[in-house]
Amino acid sequence: MNQSKIPLTSSELANLWMTYQEKTMILRILEHFIEHADNEEKQLLQSHYNGAAKNVEMITSIFKQEGAVIPIGFTESDVHKGVPKLYDYMYDIMYLHMMTKVEMSLYALFTGMSYRKDIEDFFIGLTAESQAMNSQSTQFLLEKGVLVRPAYVSMPKEVNFVQDKNYMGGLNWFSETRSLNTVEVSLIHHAIETNLVGMQLMIGFAQVATDKEVQNYLVKGMKLSKKIEIDLGEFLRQSFIEPPATHAGKATTSKTAPFSDKLMMYNTSLLTSFGLGSNALGGAFSLRSDLPAKMTFHAKDIFTFAQEGGKIMIKNGWMEEPPQIEDRNQLTKGE
Template sequence: MGGYRTTTSSQVPITSSELANLWMTYQEKTMIIRMLEHFIEHADDEAKQLLQLHCDRAVLSVEAITSILQQEGTVIPMGFTEGDVHKGVPKLYDYMYDIMYLHLMTKVEMSLYALFTGMTYRKDIEDFFIGLTAESQAMNSQSTQFLLKKGVLIRPPFVSMPTEVRFVRDKEYMGGLNLFNEKRSLNTVEVSLIHHAIETNLVGMQLMIGFAQVATNEDVKKYLVKGMKLSEKIEMDLGEFLRQSFIEPPATHAGKATASKTAPFSDKLMMYNTSLLASFGLGSNALGGAFSLRSDLPAKMAFIGKDIFAFAQEGGKIMIKNGWMEEPPQVEDRNQLTK
C-alpha cells in the first residue's frame, strides 16, 4: 500500500468513536515501530526484510493519523517515541522470535482494525481502517508462511474429513462438568480455539520472560513475572483439554528469551505491550467460551478470563502510579455545567 488518503476541510467532523479508534491505533502503531526497531537491528537479512516492511507501513499509518488529527485541530497523542527504545544493546530474544512476535501482533491488529472499521462512518477513515485490515491480513499470511517454511510454527491437528451431515441428538453433547459422566471428544471448533489460545500464550510467555529480565522498576518486574506464570498456567490448563482427546498441544523449539539483562525498551512500553496483549487475551477467551458446546470448557474459560482481567487491572494501576498511562480523549463532563 503506497500511502493513505487524509481528510479535507470539506469533510464532516470525526465522531467520538472515530477519534477513539484513531487514538488507539496511534498508540499501537508507535509501540510496534519501537519494538520492530530493536528486532530489525538484530535480524538476519531474510527476516529483516519482512520486519522492515511492516515497520515502514506502521510509519505511514502514524503519518496518516497525524494528518487527520491536525486537520481536525486536535492534539497529537504522545504514544511511543525514540526514547522508548534503546539502540546498540544485546538482542533480547533468540532465533525466530522476531517473526513470531510479528505473527502474534498481526493477529491483534486484524481483530482491532476489523472492529474499528465497523465503528466508522466517515468514508476516508473507513477506507483507512479497511486498508489497515487488509494490510494486517497480508502481513499475517506472510509471517505464517515464513514460520512454516522455517519449521517453527506448529499446524493445528489434522482430522478425518466428515462424510455425512450429522445433528446433535443427545443433550449430553453439552456435558462436561459432571465428573462421573464420560466427556465427549472435542469438536474441531473447540480444538481450533484452544490451539489458537495456546499458540498465542506461548509467544506471550516468552515476551514476559524477556521483559521481566530487563525491567528496571521493581513493581514492573514482579508484575511481568506474574504475566509469565499466568501464560504458563493458561497453556497448561488448556493443553489438558487437548491431551484428554489424545491431541498433543502445540510447542516450538524457537523463539526464546536470551539471557540479556540490558533493557532495549522502556518500562512504559513493556507495560503497554503487556496491557494490549491482556486485552486481546480477554477477547479471545470470551470468543472461545462462547463457541464451545462442552460445558466444562466455557467454565474454564470463565476462570481464565477472571484471572486475565485481574492481571490487566493490576497493570493499569502500575501504569497510573508511574505516569505511563496516556489518557484517551475525554467526553465533555456536562455535570460540571450544573455546579
C-alpha cells in the same frame, strides 16, 4: 461531499487514537528487532515497519486537520539502540505473527465503527495490511518449521445433528466426556499458540525491567500465560491431541533493557485485553460445559491482572489518557 469537512465522531477519534498508540509501540519494537535480524527476517520486519510509519503519518495528518492534539504514544526514548538482542531465533517473526492477529481483530472492529468514508477506507486498508503481513509471517514460520499446524482430522462424510443430551456436558466421574469438536480444538490451539509467544515476551520483559514492581508484575504475567497454556493443553490431551509447542523463539539471557518499562507495560496491557476477548470468544463457541467454565476462571485471572497493570501504569504516569468528552455535569454544579 468533502469527507474532511465532516467532523470526526467520538468512535473515529478514539479508534485513531488507539491505533496511534499501537503503531508507535510497534515501531519501537521493530527497531530493536531489525537491528539484530538476519537479512531474510529483516525484509519482513522492515516491510511492516514502513507500513506502520506511513500509518502514523496519516493519523498525524488527520489529527492536525481536525485541530486535535497529537498523542505522545511511544518515541525514540522508549527504545535503546546498541543493546544485546532480547530474543533469539525467529522470535521477531513469531511476535509479528502474534501482533498481526491483534491488529486484524482491532482494525476489522474499527472499520465497523467508522462512518466517515476516508476513515472507513483507512481502517479497511489497515485490515488488509495486517492480513497480508499475518499471511506472510505464517508462511515464513511454516517454511522454517517453527509454527505448528493445528491437528488434522478425518473429513466428515455426512451431516449429523446432536442427539445426546450429554453433548454439552463436561468432564465428570459419572459419564464419558465426548471428544472435542473441531471448533473447540481450533480455539484452544489459537489460545495456546498466543500464550506461548506471550509467555516468552513476559520472560524477556521481566529480565530487563528496571522497576521492581514492574518486574514482579511481568513475572505474574509469565506465570499466568503458562497456567493458561497448561490448562488448555490438558483439554487437547484428553482428546489424544498434542498441544502446540516450538523449539524456537526464546528469551535470551540479556539483562539490558531495549525498551522502556512504559512500553513493556503497554504491550502487556494490549495483549491482556486481546486475551480477554479471545477467552470470551472461546467460551462462547464451546458446547462443552467444562471448557467455558475453565475459560471463565481464566477470564477472572486475566481481568485481575489487567487491573493491576493499569494501576502500575497510572502510578508511574505512563497511561496516556484517551480523548475525553465534555463534562456536562459541570454546567449543573452550583445550582
